[in-house]
Amino acid sequence: MSLSKNDIKFIRSLHLKKFRDQEGLFIVEGVKLLNELLAQDKFEIQDIYCLESVELNELKGATIHLISNKELERISTLKSPNQVLAVVKQNNSNKIDFEADGARIILNSINDPGNFGTIIRTADWFGVQQIICSSNSVDLYNPKVIQSTMGAIFRVEIIYTDIIPALALFKEKDFELLSAEMVGESIFETDFQAKTVFVMGSESHGVDEAISKVCDKITIPAFGKTESLNVGMATGIILSHYAKNCQ
Numbered sequence: 001m002s003l004s005k006n007d008i009k010f011i012r013s014l015h016l017k018k019f020r021d022q023e024g025l026f027i028v029e030g031v032k033l034l035n036e037l038l039a040q041d042k043f044e045i046q047d048i049y050c051l052e053s054v055e056l057n058e059l060k061g062a063t064i065h066l067i068s069n070k071e072l073e074r075i076s077t078l079k080s081p082n083q084v085l086a087v088v089k090q091n092n093s094n095k096i097d098f099e100a101d102g103a104r105i106i107l108n109s110i111n112d113p114g115n116f117g118t119i120i121r122t123a124d125w126f127g128v129q130q131i132i133c134s135s136n137s138v139d140l141y142n143p144k145v146i147q148s149t150m151g152a153i154f155r156v157e158i159i160y161t162d163i164i165p166a167l168a169l170f171k172e173k174d175f176e177l178l179s180a181e182m183v184g185e186s187i188f189e190t191d192f193q194a195k196t197v198f199v200m201g202s203e204s205h206g207v208d209e210a211i212s213k214v215c216d217k218i219t220i221p222a223f224g225k226t227e228s229l230n231v232g233m234a235t236g237i238i239l240s241h242y243a244k245n246c247q
Contacts (some may be wrong), residue, residue: 003049003071011049011075012028017139023041024090026141028087030082031056036151043088043154049075050084063085077143089208090141093157095167101194101244102126106163109202110137110231117148118232119200124152126239133160162236163199167214170197177215179207180234184217187238192245200231 003011013019014027025046026035035054037043045062052066072081097104105123108114116138123131138145140158149156167177177192179199199215203209205216220229220237229237 003034003065003067003075008074011085015020015088015097015143017043017142020141020183023085023123026090026146027077027143028086028088029076029078029143030147031082031084033146034084034086036142036154037086037088040154040204043091045086045088046162047087048084049086054083056084070072078147093159095100095131096159096161098169098175100129104170104175104197105183105235106166106199107131107132107133107137107231108163108199108207109134109205110200112203112230113138113142113144114148115203115230115232116140116142117145117150117153117189119235120145120149120156120158121152122232122236122239124149126155126243128156128239130157130159132166133158134163135160137220158171162210162212164214166176167197167199167211179212179215179240181207181212181217183217184219187218187241188221188223190241192242193245196242196246198235198242200235203231 007011014023020026028034037045037057043126047065049065049072050068051069051072054206072085073087105119106130107119110133120131137181140153146153171177173195175195176193177197177199180201199207199211220234
């Protein structure tokens, strides 16, 4: 059955944060991402729009709409649509785990969707199960974020909240608070603790001063002339050294 103009208009509206928030929905695209989605039970799929040739894992009762390639192009967020698009219900958590051992990541004003997606994917690789974001960080359900997580979004819990109160509660629970800065103790010399919160700042402004004041500062020493690392790459380097010490 062909998509109506209203169907197309509705799905395309979900390209924008305003309407994603209004409807409590978001878009997942591509066979790999959809199969990752089908393998979890955190997010509920509302509708799947796919080409007839697509082979998917168990569909768990989702409504399937067979569409043409031209229709897929009209609703897709991608320049080259990848066979299938799903409309999925948001699952917004607000419960931070202050008890379990291990690392947490706090993101302060992260604006770039690609970097955010990379951080989520990296966190999943190193077994970090929660990322806490300031309310002015990029939207988790931005299509570019979803794509760049490569499915890690379905395994890592993302929470938006006020950072300062969260840090105070982590400190009460004996977590070490480490802020990634341009100047600080070298990560090669840091004695990482198992219970550690890593605060990563925005690509352009770094960590807010009020947040930086309540943390110890660490840095990734530079051996060349590049001025800085993007926050996604920096997070990966820091987590790799933490894992070497603590996992």
